[in-house]
Amino acid sequence: MKHVSELKSFREESAKVTWVNVDGHGDQETFSQMGEIFGLHALALEDVMNLHQRPKFEDYGETDFVVLRMPLMTPHLDLEQVSMFVGDGFLITIQERPGDCFEALRDRIRKNKGQVRRRGSAYLAYSVLDAIVETFYPVIEHYGDQLEELETRVLANATENVVPEIHAIRHDLRALRRAVAPTREVLSSMARVEASDPQDNTHIFLRDCHDHTVQLLEALDTNRELASSLMELHLSNVSMRMNEVMKVLTIIATIFIPLGFLAGLYGMNFEVDVSPWNMPELRWRYGYPFALGVMGLTAIGLVFFFRSKGWLGKGS
Amino acid sequence: MKHVSELKSFREESAKVTWVNVDGHGDQETFSQMGEIFGLHALALEDVMNLHQRPKFEDYGETDFVVLRMPLMTPHLDLEQVSMFVGDGFLITIQERPGDCFEALRDRIRKNKGQVRRRGSAYLAYSVLDAIVETFYPVIEHYGDQLEELETRVLANATENVVPEIHAIRHDLRALRRAVAPTREVLSSMARVEASDPQDNTHIFLRDCHDHTVQLLEALDTNRELASSLMELHLSNVSMRMNEVMKVLTIIATIFIPLGFLAGLYGMNFEVDVSPWNMPELRWRYGYPFALGVMGLTAIGLVFFFRSKGWLGKGS
Amino acid sequence: MKHVSELKSFREESAKVTWVNVDGHGDQETFSQMGEIFGLHALALEDVMNLHQRPKFEDYGETDFVVLRMPLMTPHLDLEQVSMFVGDGFLITIQERPGDCFEALRDRIRKNKGQVRRRGSAYLAYSVLDAIVETFYPVIEHYGDQLEELETRVLANATENVVPEIHAIRHDLRALRRAVAPTREVLSSMARVEASDPQDNTHIFLRDCHDHTVQLLEALDTNRELASSLMELHLSNVSMRMNEVMKVLTIIATIFIPLGFLAGLYGMNFEVDVSPWNMPELRWRYGYPFALGVMGLTAIGLVFFFRSKGWLGKGS
Amino acid sequence: MKHVSELKSFREESAKVTWVNVDGHGDQETFSQMGEIFGLHALALEDVMNLHQRPKFEDYGETDFVVLRMPLMTPHLDLEQVSMFVGDGFLITIQERPGDCFEALRDRIRKNKGQVRRRGSAYLAYSVLDAIVETFYPVIEHYGDQLEELETRVLANATENVVPEIHAIRHDLRALRRAVAPTREVLSSMARVEASDPQDNTHIFLRDCHDHTVQLLEALDTNRELASSLMELHLSNVSMRMNEVMKVLTIIATIFIPLGFLAGLYGMNFEVDVSPWNMPELRWRYGYPFALGVMGLTAIGLVFFFRSKGWLGKGS
């Protein structure tokens, strides 16, 4: 298709459902023409061009307007905005970036062609929604795998600083939650709207899709709790390690500082010749062995003291 | 029974209630045949084969679809998916793994045969649900026992690193919560649906079963709070222990470092002969006892200082 | 009364209200006979014998079934299960243990005899409920007193390890909360049921009793927040104390380690006779006073450094 | 007025509104007489005498019963119980303590006399309620000021132990919250009741008063969050300070302990005369300068090591 005005013919033809997919959000002119052709509300078109929308479902009378977010790993998490207009006989999807993310989708739809042909634009919209919701699964699994790998590392190596990694994962999980939680509301709103049509059972499919978002949210919450628990585990490791370091320092220092004092004592230069009171030990026959013995006993006493405190056990 | 098609006869016979129990989720062909025989919705059958469902209750018109999770200690916690179709005159249960977990159940049902015969498939479904809910009790008790044992250890031995164990228990408690909480909703939904039938009082039994899930959730929350409290207790122990280690280090270092300095002082080699200013103490008659006295007084002074700070008391 | 069957006569007589109080939960036979006489539902009787019920109110048509928990200090907190059947003209209470906890109750009722006589079983049930709710007051006050005493100790003595005590109190407060919170729901359910009877004003009394449970919950939450706050206060004390210990260690070590080095320096044995470069200070006339002076200046300099850091002030 | 019975005449006279203010809660006799004269419910009178009521609104048919709490700084926070009976043509207020807290109120009412005369007891009750709600403003502001002063101190002086003060403030903020939160509910209940009277617009005034309680709650929550944030800030200060202390200790100890070892090495007494292997450095011409040089290089090397670790920078 060359020009947006050619869309008019599709609109006028009695095609069962027309699906228009627009890549990129730049061209305001195109959108206003499409707005005229399909009768789209100006506020909705404004939202399409503003890329900071949160997922929402809005009922503009004849046309329903849906905004969703689709996760992309590029390789950082990116949540592309996808806008949809669902009208009688047409579906317009607008993606944030050029590139065709819906190829797999279209394949799937081509295979289900029969059902999509028979059913109206609501079912097609469901198919697109379902495809978008499906894209969250591998992404969330990716973070789950990362967390499990982190858990293995935290449980094995007690001191590696995993906090920045956990920080980054939590950041992305929060972003995913902000994308999925309103998607769930979108789906329940749509299911409620569709349920009012007694002949159509699209709402059953939407309910199923809604269940998927509930599952996704639960998986996200599980991952977030795991991240918090890992943080706690890591901080406890750091604290235990510090404790251990302090204990080694204390044991060594507490044994050798007194011994060093004793050695220093007999290194004093008081003149033995001047008076019998000045360091007579230096001239004892067994002065040196006596000094070594005192040191040895001091060391053994301290080791027993530490053992009684439980600082030398294996478990502690 | 050899083949799934034989089920047809049961369906056609006027049996009061037919219970079909399927082990394993593999064979798509079997399920689609069963779907045709019993009129099961395609989306529900898809859910049966997808093993990541959360417990839910879905009303597909004639047939109700229930997904539950059943805990197994193998010996790690495993939450097996059990799917149920409850229709007019039949109950289909699908377990995740080969092996017959419902033997005890069947025994119980055989004993209550009378009531099950008289009542319809809803009562049978309740019996299965009740049996599944019952399996949570010993599992949660198991974690409660583990936590109580941990509590004893934490209160007794102040330094053992129990954090990984608490981490593992919390992980499992979270998984159990995610299985039990939606089960409660399933039961209240079913009770609401059944309550609309004035002749049947199955809803009273479902309400009782619902009460059990509330009890289970409360037990889970109690255990989770206990785990958090234990974590806090343990971290406080570690901190107290660290404090104690630091105090011993400080007391020993603070007493002996100054004493060591004094000993070092009189170990200096300033030549006494050169000048009367150079270390005259070395030639004093009581130089050595004087030095020892100064050291002793320093030590006693420091001990009194520590006592005034309250660092030598028992309780601190 | 000798035998359960004698109850039949009470049932048949036109007594205004019959109150049956059963101690202990053991005898299944007794309960099934009572169930027949008073028309009690089998599920309710099962709950009576299972001692892990949470407080609940169940409407079994003619008869209401209430489970409550009553606190006992024995001296550890024990929450005894009390079950009640409230029917037309009778009240059955079942206590967990032999022993007569309702003596005070019965006294109170005897004094209010008039009103109880005039009114029906609902008012009697209210009286029992009110008496049970009243028993929570002294127990919660007991924990409040314990916490206040702990607070005094934490504010006075900075280092005592109060964590296990706080841990124990929180454990009991959680247990009490789990008993009182559903009791509140029981009372509001009962008040709602009773309010539908325009001639009776028992619901006003039940509302009053409901207010008491709200008060109890608030007192519990206040105590729980106080416990958390105390924990925080204590941990901050421990941390401040550690800081102080570290500062003393640092000041002493930082002053005396350099001084010790200087003393060690002049304790070296380089031979002064060999060369004028070898430790000429040892032969200086004022070598020793010079060395002492250098040490003194070093010490004073470090003290000023610490003062500039604010480590020697009172407040810090 | 001398005696409670004289109130009867007011009741019987056709005064537009009678306001009875009772100080103290002691005299049961007075209350039961008033109960008879004004037709007050026994349960409400019991609540008046029990001083542990939480704010509540109760509809006893003809008479409404309101319990509120009024803050007093004496100088510790005290929440006095104020009970009100609002009936057709009368308002009874009962204060906890002797002393006339309503003087300002009465002045205000005298000035608005016109409106109060024209309007009924509901408007008078609103005036009292509004006056009570107003008394919370200065009290909450007082705590806000205290917190801001604490914030200045925490931001300036990093080590002062402000935890007990924060603990005390939080304690009072919790007490105030427990007084204000149910007051809000009281006002919305009263506004709902009054809104049903189409001729009266007292409910607009009550809604305004309700808005004030919402404002108070928000101010309380802001203060509570500020207190938590201050706690965090303080604990972070303590931790930073500890870090700094440790760094000074580490730098000094790490430089001087090796130097001290070197000095000690050349203080050993191995006899140089015995063998050329025994400490030949002691007889070198430049032995002493060489030793000093090694020490100097060691010290410089360690300083560079610390600088590379970023421990000597200003910012760290």
Place this chain on the structure above:
Amino acid sequence: MKHVSELKSFREESAKVTWVNVDGHGDQETFSQMGEIFGLHALALEDVMNLHQRPKFEDYGETDFVVLRMPLMTPHLDLEQVSMFVGDGFLITIQERPGDCFEALRDRIRKNKGQVRRRGSAYLAYSVLDAIVETFYPVIEHYGDQLEELETRVLANATENVVPEIHAIRHDLRALRRAVAPTREVLSSMARVEASDPQDNTHIFLRDCHDHTVQLLEALDTNRELASSLMELHLSNVSMRMNEVMKVLTIIATIFIPLGFLAGLYGMNFEVDVSPWNMPELRWRYGYPFALGVMGLTAIGLVFFFRSKGWLGKGS
């Protein structure tokens, strides 16, 4: 315009919509005159003059009263109170401070003149509301940028004390939340009121504006979570750094304190001549190399001990 009374003429003229903008809140006289001219409720006028209102929407029959808060960076965050009266054919806005913050607004409105002319005061009110809500975007983005810059600093430099900055940002985010959250309620209330008018579609615009506040709240919550996460990251950095400092201290002290002891040992002055037991090593041919060897082996042994503990690895 010179005097408030001139407003009367606007009121009486059949202008489609009159917009009166008042700067500053001081002059009570002006407001009471305006109140008379436009029929404004006294309570609402009181609120206008009291600058501590939270955003709210109040329906005073003919006139709607709206209070909002508008953020200003001066350069500290300041939330100016803006009050609005929306009546039939008029809009009154009252700003807190002199100065014309609505210039951009007025420009925008002049451009949309057509629509504003055609539509009534509700649409004009929406335009003002929308403009106020828009002013929050750059402010919140400003804090988002600050937090991202802080994140970069925290991830790069592990020890800078960023807590006071985070504390300040959180303080402002809380203030913004308290301004935006009730604004959302104001907009949903207004949308609900306007939706009742079937001919007007202003409620679609209000819903759009409401969506913006939801977006703002989400952005605020994201920033608040990021601030908490940064705090955690920073504290973990501090803790890791402390651990590293302790490890260096421990390694140096643990190696050199025993070595120092050994050196001190051979610095003792026991007289070798007196007895063969007194320090015979001093006269050994290889006494000094032997002593050095023992020291070297001790050091190597300790280094291996530390390596086995994982204290010398890169990652730890």
